[in-house]
Amino acid sequence: MNDRLAIRGYLQKLLRQKGDPGGFTDSDSLIVTGRLESVDTLEVVVFLEEQFQIDFADRGFDQNDLDSVDSIMSLVESR
Amino acid sequence: MQIVPQLDRYPRLVALAQTNIGKVAAIAAFGLLLQLNGSRVSLELTATAGLITLFPQHRKLLLGVASACWLLFYSGRAGLGLIQRVAAAEGFQTGPALLCACVLAFAGMFWALGLFLRMVRRQRKNLIGQRPVLVMIASFLCLLMAAGVAPLHGVAKLTLWILLALACPYLWLFAYAIADYTSKTPDPYPGNFGTFFPFWMGSATPIGKGAAFLRKVEAHTPDDLAVSQLKAIKLLIWLLALNVLLVAIRAAVYGSAPVVIWTCCKALGFRLPSLLAPTLEAALDQSAAGTRVPLHLAWASVLMHFVEATLAMTIKGNTIVACCRMAGFRIFRNTYKPFYSTTVAEFWNRFYYYFKELLAEFFFFPAYVRYFKKYRKLRLIAATIAAATLGNMIYHFCLNIEYVFDLGLGKALAGFQVYTCYALVLGAAIAISQLRGRRGPAGSLPLHRRAMAVAGVLAFYCLLEIFDYDGRSHTLRTHLAFFWNLFSFA
Numbered sequence: 001m002n003d004r005l006a007i008r009g010y011l012q013k014l015l016r017q018k019g020d021p022g023g024f025t026d027s028d029s030l031i032v033t034g035r036l037e038s039v040d041t042l043e044v045v046v047f048l049e050e051q052f053q054i055d056f057a058d059r060g061f062d063q064n065d066l067d068s069v070d071s072i073m074s075l076v077e078s079r
Numbered sequence: 080m081q082i083v084p085q086l087d088r089y090p091r092l093v094a095l096a097q098t099n100i101g102k103v104a105a106i107a108a109f110g111l112l113l114q115l116n117g118s119r120v121s122l123e124l125t126a127t128a129g130l131i132t133l134f135p136q137h138r139k140l141l142l143g144v145a146s147a148c149w150l151l152f153y154s155g156r157a158g159l160g161l162i163q164r165v166a167a168a169e170g171f172q173t174g175p176a177l178l179c180a181c182v183l184a185f186a187g188m189f190w191a192l193g194l195f196l197r198m199v200r201r202q203r204k205n206l207i208g209q210r211p212v213l214v215m216i217a218s219f220l221c222l223l224m225a226a227g228v229a230p231l232h233g234v235a236k237l238t239l240w241i242l243l244a245l246a247c248p249y250l251w252l253f254a255y256a257i258a259d260y261t262s263k264t265p266d267p268y269p270g271n272f273g274t275f276f277p278f279w280m281g282s283a284t285p286i287g288k289g290a291a292f293l294r295k296v297e298a299h300t301p302d303d304l305a306v307s308q309l310k311a312i313k314l315l316i317w318l319l320a321l322n323v324l325l326v327a328i329r330a331a332v333y334g335s336a337p338v339v340i341w342t343c344c345k346a347l348g349f350r351l352p353s354l355l356a357p358t359l360e361a362a363l364d365q366s367a368a369g370t371r372v373p374l375h376l377a378w379a380s381v382l383m384h385f386v387e388a389t390l391a392m393t394i395k396g397n398t399i400v401a402c403c404r405m406a407g408f409r410i411f412r413n414t415y416k417p418f419y420s421t422t423v424a425e426f427w428n429r430f431y432y433y434f435k436e437l438l439a440e441f442f443f444f445p446a447y448v449r450y451f452k453k454y455r456k457l458r459l460i461a462a463t464i465a466a467a468t469l470g471n472m473i474y475h476f477c478l479n480i481e482y483v484f485d486l487g488l489g490k491a492l493a494g495f496q497v498y499t500c501y502a503l504v505l506g507a508a509i510a511i512s513q514l515r516g517r518r519g520p521a522g523s524l525p526l527h528r529r530a531m532a533v534a535g536v537l538a539f540y541c542l543l544e545i546f547d548y549d550g551r552s553h554t555l556r557t558h559l560a561f562f563w564n565l566f567s568f569a
Contacts, residue, residue: 019523032295034411037428038439039513042447042459049452056448060209062262063440064291 087309096305112315142273158244227488255289279402311404359384421532423512442470468506494551501546
């Protein structure tokens with residue numbers, strides 16, 4: 001549960017920095033809807049590498065894995 | 080201020096677009112607007128969009144059939160000119176037998192893609208399974224190099240060039256197909272042929288990315304489809320306004336207006352005022368021939384080239400976006416308010432979104448997650464150079480393979496110097512822009528600082544356009560001389 005909250009909090013902070021105060025559910029797409037752009041994805045990558053020790057070089061990188069809180073959670077759980 | 084009404088936000092209009100009359104009206108409006116925007120295949124596109132609108136339950140099948148027809152009758156002809164030239168040079172007939180061989184090779188290419196996709200999924204541990212796109216692009220480049228340097232003749236040479244010429248326009252569609260097929264939930268191939276190779280594709284850059292992205296933005300309800308189609312119509316109305324603007328600017332700067340307008344003006348006894356500036360290409364030709372272009376005309380040609388390139392990119396790319404939306408896929412615009420950009424990186428994102436996404440997907444992210452992970456800034460610089468410089472160069476070199484046939488590999492590479500310079504400066508500028516970070520949400524800057532930032536970004540790209548040249552006629556020296564002459568006011 002803490003992991004989910006941490007991911008949610010981070011995405012919320014990222015959106016606020018972009019001037020997007022809108023809410024989102026755990027299943028809401030953030031990249032496909034354009035709320036997060038490629039440059040934001042980089043920050044999510046660094047966050048996941050640092051917080052959850054995910055190595056994208058090993059597992060392969062797919063932007064769809066970072067599209068929502070749910071998809072990031074499945075990534076974290078499958079590490 | 081909205082120039083085009085937000086059609087997709089009127090609930091009554093959305094409801095109307097779901098009725099039979101509304102659907103017919105939407106299809107008619109789409110066809111008319113495509114025609115007015117100068118599409119040469121408006122009838123075929125309208126018919127396809129019409130069938131998808133009237134029979135949305137068969138969208139997958141209709142998309143597949145439309146894509147197959149599109150590949151066979153239009154897009155598949157892209158490399159035919161080069162193949163005919165190779166055949167003629169090798170002493171082969173260029174008639175029906177060659178055409179049959181091309182059709183067979185074309186079908187074989189898509190069959191081979193299917194085999195490759197299955198191989199990628201089965202062999203996850205080796206290089207093909209782990210870096211399939213890299214393997215495909217590297218194989219294409221190796222074949223191209225072999226075609227340029229190997230002393231091949233006759234059937235072997237013709238076969239190699241048929242493969243290269245046919246594969247060249249689809250290279251990046253194959254890349255997206257591979258990326259989708261290696262994802263967790265791939266579309267079956269060739270069952271979903273229509274989203275792997277969509278019929279609206281009119282460019283080597285896959286607008287709408289690949290099947291994985293299209294799956295996520297597909298309209299699943301009549302309401303979604305109506306909104307997507309109204310967005311398509313709204314976009315085409317905006318493009319019509321831009322087309323009118325482009326014609327007016329061309330007339331005012333180059334003195335080139337459509338015959339209809341000249342005839343009307345002549346009949347009314349009115350003479351269109353024009354600066355009669357040369358196009359940038361003509362100005363560079365003059366400069367290469369040693370003729371100095373007057374300073375005001377040189378500046379006019381540079382400024383006009385930038386405006387024209389931006390408008391042309393907006394019109395071409397977004398027409399494809401409109402076709403995609405009409406088919407029920409609500410994708411982002413290809414060009415979105417580039418003149419609002421306050422950073423170099425932001426302009427790059429807004430100017431040619433799907434090209435930027437292609438470079439990000441196949442060059443930036445693979446480099447970013449692998450190299451210099453302990454050095455945050457170096458990591459960002461390396462990944463940006465990998466995408467905006469290296470990826471950009473590979474994309475453009477592979478796009479114009481006829482230079483390798485005409486000039487040989489060595490001269491084709493040497494002649495690529497102007498674009499190499501362009502890609503290096505672009506990559507460095509985007510890397511610096513990304514290191515400086517974002518400027519915060521729109522409107523967070525005071526007006527005068529925002530205006531200064533926008534002006535700086537536009538000035539940079541306007542001057543950089545002088546080097547955005549992937550032909551082989553001019554040397555870097557010619558472009559540099561022209562560039563310096565812009566600032567020699569003596």
